Amino acid sequence: MQSNERLRAAVAYAGRRPTYEHPIAFHAGTALTITRNDDEWPDFHWGVTPEGGEGWVLRHAFELGEGQSLDALPASAVAIADYDARELALTPGERLLVGDDQGGWRWCYSAKGDAGWVRKADLSQIEDAARFxxxxxxxxxxxxxxxxxxxxxxxxxxxxxxxxxxxxxxxxxxxxxxxxxxxxxxxxxxxxxxxxxxxxxxxxxxxxxxxxxxxxxxxxxxxxxxxxxxxxxxxxxxxxxxxxxxxxxxxxxxxxxxxxxxxxxxxxxxxxxxxxxxxxxxxxxxxx
Missing domain, CATH: 3.40.630.30 (Gcn5-related N-acetyltransferase (GNAT))
Incomplete structure (x- = not known):
């Protein structure tokens, strides 16, 4: 999810259930500990909050501390944007409004009043231009x-x-x-x-x-x-x-x-x- 969301229409290709029951979420300024990287999704890194919340976090949502590196984990970091790792449950053929591609995922909104991340691979008929x-x-x-x-x-x-x-x-x-x-x-x-x-x-x-x-x-x-x-x-x-x-x-x-x-x-x-x-x-x- 970004501050300025350019949204376009798309259709869910297949049904999907969220992977994690308690996804990580935090506000800008939250201290994070980055503990591992992901070879399949290189734009995501496993983060842990001081309260014990943990999950995959997009790289653009945090800034590493001075002298810290993703090549030498664990590393300390601080959130530079609000973030929520919630995934959106999908039903086949469901129409959605989707944001820009962020590491192979898109933040989406459903007609049922729900919001969350969806893999780009699970979407079809994505409009070329943003509607608004x-x-x-x-x-x-x-x-x-x-x-x-x-x-x-x-x-x-x-x-x-x-x-x-x-x-x-x-x-x-x-x-x-x-x-x-x-x-x-x-x-x-x-x-x-x-x-x-x-x-x-x-x-x-x-x-x-x-x-x-x-x-x-x-x-x-x-x-x-x-x-x-x-x-x-x-x-x-x-x-x-x-x-x-x-x-x-x-x-x-x-x-x-x-x-x-x-x-x-x-x-x-x-x-x-x-x-x-x-x-x-x-x-x-x-x-x-």
Whole structure:
């Protein structure tokens, strides 16, 4: 997984189960001990965290300590990027959105709301060109994201009292989601931000996050961006320790609700938490 993910469509060639039950995962800055190399996958090295987590780590995710070498193991290193070795379970013929080739593997997103690594050899019909780029939001995206929210929500009658369009954070989304337990991602085509969505703690409910402010301009719709963005948000939610993800929507947003249900969200009968969005009348929850 990279910060700027150029995603294209692909199809799973065959079924596959993950190799490791507890894959290694860590954040940038984590100390690592590299204990062995892999002849079959030279871009991967076996890493161990101070907490005892261990697994194969891509070479670009860590930096060796001064005087350390991969030719003289064990070697000390430090993570220079967030990393997760989770593999994605596959079913034959399943459609995926996939990132760039990284050592013979690709980070992928499924319509079921899952994310993880897939061997390139297990994929077929990979599109030549990326459909879009998905990345964490930057402060320079504030104006674009505010414009998306303010222009898309009225399409669905969500511009009256009790809707997210009136939230104070709309004018400064990057700062609003830079806090602990939150994350926001944007999707761009040809360098233009056309959509976004994120997660944040659900006020009043411990251990539950909320999928928030996920909207796309017309030029982004139909490319699979919704599938990828939900899976990216859910993956971030798992890494942040949430147990469930909640969302609110409203009657008439039928395509969005179908997307949520494909991603594993289940309809519930009443609102949760204290979002302040009393204009919404459809509620969903998903276990993580």
């Amino acid at each position: 780029v998905m990345r964490p939001m930057r402060s320079t995206d504030d104006a674009a994201v505010a414009d998306i929210i303010r222009s898309v929500m009225p399409e669905f009658g969500a511009d009256g009292p009790g809707f997210a369009i009136h939230d104070a954070e709309v004018a400064a989304m990057h700062a609003a989601y830079a806090r602990s337990g939150a994350a926001y991602f944007v999707v761009e085509v040809a360098g233009t931000v056309l959509g976004g969505g994120g997660i944040a703690p659900l006020d009043g409910v411990e251990g539950v996050c909320e999928l928030r402010k996920m909207y796309f301009k017309p030029g982004l719709r139909g490319l699979g961006a919704g599938t990828a963005l939900i899976a990216r948000c859910l993956h971030a939610a798992r890494r942040l320790g949430y147990r469930q993800c909640y969302l609110e929507t409203l009657t008439g947003m039928d395509a969005a609700q179908a997307l949520y249900e494909r991603a594993g969200f289940q309809r519930i009968t009443q609102a949760m938490g204290a979002t302040g969005h009393f204009g919404c009348n459809r509620f969903y929850l998903r276990a993580l």
